[in-house]
Amino acid sequence: MSQAKVIAKQRRLYFTKRYGIGLLFLLPWLIGFCVFVAIPIGWSLFMSLHKVAVVPGGFKYDWIGMKNFRAAFVTDNIFPIELITYFQQMLLMVPMIVIFALLISLMLNQRFPGRFIYRAIFFLPVIFATGQVLSELFSQGAGEIPFLEQYNLEPLINQYVGKQFTEIIMVVLSRAILILWYSGVQILIFIAGFQTISPSIYEAVRIDGASPWDSFWKITLPASIPFISLNVLYTIIDLFTFPLNPVLKHIKDNMFKIETGYGYASALAWIYFGFIFVLIALVLLLFNRSMNTRRSR
């Protein structure tokens, strides 16, 4: 046996000893990632660059390059509008959901008799705020806050924020209960987050004469910035695959149209993903920066 072979063997032995168990634990996920994520993603990217037709026994691909992507903005007169309106709605809904979750979790974090009942109520939407039951309820108009219709808000909003935003705000308001319901997980995250702040800090500032108002702004809020960023991210992803989402519906409709097909639908999905990705990157950047400045002080 030559020297090189022995060294190679020893190296292999060292490698298995060092990484073997770790890779064994990771193996199922790794296989799954390749088969159920990596291949489908590559395939979908491939399809988005082709005109895909369904023929007996499989697909027929015709290379058309970036035409699908261009068509999404040039020929399709529904997609860009839906994308932009949904984005505007999202930009309004995300802060509303997070702020609402923050307020509710602050209240639920107080000590008072019966808080377990209230907690149970506020986690209840986690059970069915997804899926078909929700869209069934909404199609019957059960998701509107009853007294909102009685006050005629539209001219008021028109007057204060201008016409172009009125429609978006009205849509968001008409889904007010949805906002409440989509904050179940976020409330949980905030409550769990508050537990990580040590009570002795509150004790200390109270002895120093800080009011609860001060201690909220000086302690609770700064300490919950990581949870706020986590919640913002979670909310974006959650709304992104939300069942009543018009963009997703449009993508699905296009999959089954003969003139557009899978290739075009994949291109639309990638554009949609790109937008969300940019949004998430922005949020991460923003929160990272604010946390870094805090730390460096």
Next chain:
Amino acid sequence: MNSELWIEKVSRQVKGVFWSRTAQRIKVVVIGRNISEGLLAKLILYGLLTIVAYLYLQPILYMISTALKNLSDLLDPTVTWIPRVITWDNVSDAFRGLQYMDALKNTAIIAISCSLIQVLICAMTGYALAKLSIPFKGLFTALVILTFLIPPQIIIIPLYVIYSKLSLLNTPFVFLIPAFFGQGLKSALFILIFRQFFKSQPLSLEEAAKLDGASTLRLFFGIMLPLARSACLVVFLFSFIWYWNMYYEPQWFLAKDFTPLSIRLDQLEDVLNPSLLGQRNTIENPVTEGAKMAAAFLIIFPPIIVFMFLQRWFVTGIERTGIVE
């Protein structure tokens, strides 16, 4: 005379002190030493929470009330919440239309088995990413996060083709196999939860076990997994609920024979009213509205029961897993 005046002055002062003390005491009771402890604050708190809770529960109340109304009550605009006659017809219609027991069985098979698999596989992956030595660990962690961000719409067609090649369509394996390979519903989130939990465990624990001669497998199954009980419960419950309610994926992969409740709800109107086939998007049909609401309630009923029993552990479990640290 001077002394009388003096006595009066003192008594007034004493009275003043008395009253101001009483006022102080009342103030403490009403507002509290700390705002959050006073009676007033409690009242406001209860008031606000009750209002929001009412808004929260309103659609569910609507669901229940509609499910129990008969047709004339549904059409009568003067009847809003409490039906004149309580009828169980809708419930029995929904029961029949959903083929409830059969669909319940299908849904339960998927939800329970997938969540159990998710707990095990995500714990293993999370543990590997947290504590074991792996080449390119940072890259793998980033990929896990990436899988959380990828919308199902992008990969659903390739997945459909893969599953049909493996002839898995219309069987529960369409969900069991990805779950087993760590790609189940929101697996990435669960992996990250476990990773966070295992990261927060002290290194000395492992070292002690290693010194006693425990292998990594033994360490994981004997010590780490039992320690992660609360994380396991949280992951199991979330996974269970999300599998139970999932709608988009079954729509693609489970079109016939083996369908869960959510798909049957979608088809309910056609089943109950075959004559209206194809018009369901154009008119809201009051005849089946009650049955639909009854069906919706039948669907969320089992998870509500599960949740009621496990709620307390669930919340404390989330607090203890340190998901958020």
